[in-house]
Amino acid sequence: MTLTPDSAISQLCGANPSQRNARLRKHADYQRAYKASRKQFSASMTWFLAQRPDTPPPGLPIARFVGPDDAPRVGLTVGKVIGKAHERNRIKRRTREAVRAHLVELPCGIDLILHPRKQVMTMEFAKLQAEVLRIFRQAAAQVRSQSPQKNQAGLNTSLNTSPVNK
Numbered sequence: 197m198t199l200t201p202d203s204a205i206s207q208l209c210g211a212n213p214s215q216r217n218a219r220l221r222k223h224a225d226y227q228r229a230y231k232a233s234r235k236q237f238s239a240s241m242t243w244f245l246a247q248r249p250d251t252p253p254p255g256l257p258i259a260r261f262v263g264p265d266d267a268p269r270v271g272l273t274v275g276k277v278i279g280k281a282h283e284r285n286r287i288k289r290r291t292r293e294a295v296r297a298h299l300v301e302l303p304c305g306i307d308l309i310l311h312p313r314k315q316v317m318t319m320e321f322a323k324l325q326a327e328v329l330r331i332f333r334q335a336a337a338q339v340r341s342q343s344p345q346k347n348q349a350g351l352n353t354s355l356n357t358s359p360v361n362k
Contacts, residue, residue: 220271268302271309294328301332
């Protein structure tokens with residue numbers, strides 16, 4: 197069975213990326229993501245990554261994420277400093293398409309905000325897709341690095357389990 201990007205998200209997170217829940221929409225969600233993370237830079241955009249507070253901690257089995265609300269959400273912000281409305285709209289359209297194509301790379305339960313630069317409007321689309329893919333993989337690696345480390349038996353070794361001397 198071949199997984200398309202839409203079916204892969206449906207199987208892993210219980211959501212379809214073409215649905216409205218794959219996008220950040222509320223101002224409060226943007227503000228929470230800004231406060232919970234640091235600005236990170238790439239060649240053509242800056243980005244913020246935050247785990248949603250209502251989701252289990254990273255590293256738990258994917259099977260535990262069953263609701264459509266656990267799908268990764270991506271927000272896009274293009275300010276007026278970038279250019280006129282038709283330029284900002286073109287940047288958003290191009291970036292949304294690149295995000296849609298690679299949404300399966302993001303782990304469940306996170307919010308990612310992208311701030312593209314003006315150069316996104318004129319760069320080759322393949323380069324834009326590669327940049328978005330690199331950001332998504334870097335974000336996924338950050339989420340994995342925050343999860344508790346497990347040993348070969350599957351036991352949590354991040355807790356201090358050394359015996360106490362009495």
